[in-house]
Amino acid sequence: MRIPILKLHDCLLISIQWELDDQTALQFQEDLLQKIHDTSANGVVIDLTSIDFIDSFIAKVLGDVIEMSKLMGAKVVITGIQPAVAITLIELGIGLNNVLTALDLEKGLEKLQQELGE
Amino acid sequence: MENQSCVKILNEWDIVSARQLGRNVAKELGFGTVDQARITTAISELARNIFLYAGQGQICIEKMYKNGKVGLRIISLDKGPGINDLRQVMEDGYSTSGGLGAGLPGVKRLMDEFMIDSNPGDGTDIQATKWLR
Numbered sequence: 001m002r003i004p005i006l007k008l009h010d011c012l013l014i015s016i017q018w019e020l021d022d023q024t025a026l027q028f029q030e031d032l033l034q035k036i037h038d039t040s041a042n043g044v045v046i047d048l049t050s051i052d053f054i055d056s057f058i059a060k061v062l063g064d065v066i067e068m069s070k071l072m073g074a075k076v077v078i079t080g081i082q083p084a085v086a087i088t089l090i091e092l093g094i095g096l097n098n099v100l101t102a103l104d105l106e107k108g109l110e111k112l113q114q115e116l117g118e
Numbered sequence: 119m120e121n122q123s124c125v126k127i128l129n130e131w132d133i134v135s136a137r138q139l140g141r142n143v144a145k146e147l148g149f150g151t152v153d154q155a156r157i158t159t160a161i162s163e164l165a166r167n168i169f170l171y172a173g174q175g176q177i178c179i180e181k182m183y184k185n186g187k188v189g190l191r192i193i194s195l196d197k198g199p200g201i202n203d204l205r206q207v208m209e210d211g212y213s214t215s216g217g218l219g220a221g222l223p224g225v226k227r228l229m230d231e232f233m234i235d236s237n238p239g240d241g242t243d244i245q246a247t248k249w250l251r
Contacts, residue, residue, distance in 0.1 A: 019138075021130060022130045052155055052158070053137075053154075053155040053158040055166070057166055082155075083151075084154070085155060087155070087156075088228060092163075092228065093227070
């Protein structure tokens, strides 16, 4: 299954709605970069509200895709990290440092607009 | 044994099955959402280690009843190459696969009890337990 990527003005919106397996996560990485390229989007919001756990593999894929997007000139904001996910990520030893985050999709879009200076 | 169920880890999708089994048992035993996330994450790390380093093995989930306490034990077994330096793999950031190196030390922090037994050439046996508070 592929994760849908929606375009809203010059931003891309992604809401991850189900448990990620490795293949889906890696496919998403490729799809997002291709979509940034195709649409010239300069901002991306990835919403994780429905995700109830993140292991080190998914964290690495997410961290990598954020870095890769940055290389292409797009900023990424992660939104909706659940309390249980925040706790387990830190206990695992993964801080996702230098990653822009916001409480929910609305605040994520606001943050992105600020970052993009609009 | 009715208190133990196992999932064979042969491919990436078995990692998902092992996580789902663990989460279901954790729910059934009454663990809250944070502990469910800890248990699911720990299973994911252990199952992925089997897949990455041993190729195949199994994850068993055991319901524990001891001294009036209820717990869940994850048992990770493989007949892979084993681990040369146990101290090194328990260090944060150590990885031979290009990962984050968070796996085993992370699992130890997520769970209440952690035991690892491995000899080079003889596979790896890991048991990690979470007790219901």
